[in-house]
Amino acid sequence: MSSKRTYPIGTPGQKWTMKEKAEWLARLTIKRSYLDEVVTKIDALKDRFDVAQYGALSYDTEKYPLFVIKPRHWNAQKPTILITGGVHGYETSGVHGALQFVDEKAQHYSQYFNILVAPCVSPWGYETINRWNPHAIDPNRSFYDNSPAEESAALMKMVKDQGAEILAHIDLHETTDTDETEFRPALAARDGIEYKPGSIPDGFYVVGDTNNPHDAFQKAIIDEVRKVTHIAPPDDEGNIIGSPVSQEGVIDYPLKKLGLCAGLSDCQYSSTTEVYPDSPLVTPSECNNAQVAAIVGALEYILKQQ
Numbered sequence: 001m002s003s004k005r006t007y008p009i010g011t012p013g014q015k016w017t018m019k020e021k022a023e024w025l026a027r028l029t030i031k032r033s034y035l036d037e038v039v040t041k042i043d044a045l046k047d048r049f050d051v052a053q054y055g056a057l058s059y060d061t062e063k064y065p066l067f068v069i070k071p072r073h074w075n076a077q078k079p080t081i082l083i084t085g086g087v088h089g090y091e092t093s094g095v096h097g098a099l100q101f102v103d104e105k106a107q108h109y110s111q112y113f114n115i116l117v118a119p120c121v122s123p124w125g126y127e128t129i130n131r132w133n134p135h136a137i138d139p140n141r142s143f144y145d146n147s148p149a150e151e152s153a154a155l156m157k158m159v160k161d162q163g164a165e166i167l168a169h170i171d172l173h174e175t176t177d178t179d180e181t182e183f184r185p186a187l188a189a190r191d192g193i194e195y196k197p198g199s200i201p202d203g204f205y206v207v208g209d210t211n212n213p214h215d216a217f218q219k220a221i222i223d224e225v226r227k228v229t230h231i232a233p234p235d236d237e238g239n240i241i242g243s244p245v246s247q248e249g250v251i252d253y254p255l256k257k258l259g260l261c262a263g264l265s266d267c268q269y270s271s272t273t274e275v276y277p278d279s280p281l282v283t284p285s286e287c288n289n290a291q292v293a294a295i296v297g298a299l300e301y302i303l304k305q306q
Helices: 018-026 032-045 092-109 125-128 148-160 175-189 215-225 284-305
Strands: 049-056 065-071 080-085 114-118 167-175 205-209 251-255 269-275
Touching: 032 065, 032 092, 032 125, 049 080, 049 148, 065 080, 065 092, 065 148, 080 092, 080 284, 092 148, 092 269, 114 284, 125 148, 175 215, 205 215, 215 251, 215 269, 251 269, 269 284
Parallel strands: 080 114, 080 167, 167 269, 205 251
Antiparallel strands: 049 065, 065 114, 205 269
């Protein structure tokens, strides 16, 4: 193992203890307001949608309420679609893309589906622009029984409490330059392993389920998104972020094994979107539009199968 120090906290080759986690937490600051930037947009939807608070993060229950948005006139005979954003709070278009979908598209699709939208699963991460929660735990590796991440546990309980079988789950994410400059080095340091530099693809891609890939479903998402922004090419080895490309813009992960949000249910269709907001070819608005297009592509595909 290399002894090269790649992160300013901890000792290379040694896992973090509570001391290092506290040191890491002390370095973080609030950079934006969840209440001002997200909750205000949720409140503005209340005249057209049912909005319910399904919990609050214990770090500050007043600052970090958790919300789910549903179209009115829920019908148990309709299939249910779950849309999640902000599982990694720093991935901005995941949050605002989810809210834009509700504002622009949800009423139309509610004639066909029950739609559950949790637009910001990790509001503390949103404010600190961070991948983890305050305990240095990644919520998007924590979707399993007795989850150590309260963000993940609260979302799983909310979905279970709906008492509905989930037909499809679209989980909205981003891959950013800071994944390589901050978050992956921090992960290696936390776990006491050597950091091996990778690359960030320029463009949009999705992650399907290794055990249930649904290639045509993923292709439908990619084809809709390409109307809005460019699709990530594979690297010289045919990979995107280290995983083989199964088709243009698509890689697959074992969702449940990794504790990923898109694997929290036994849904028939699932996809994790990955927008690249640091590309010089896109604007923040286009990133949000790409997230909306991904959801639309998924829903239009499902409608054609019915």
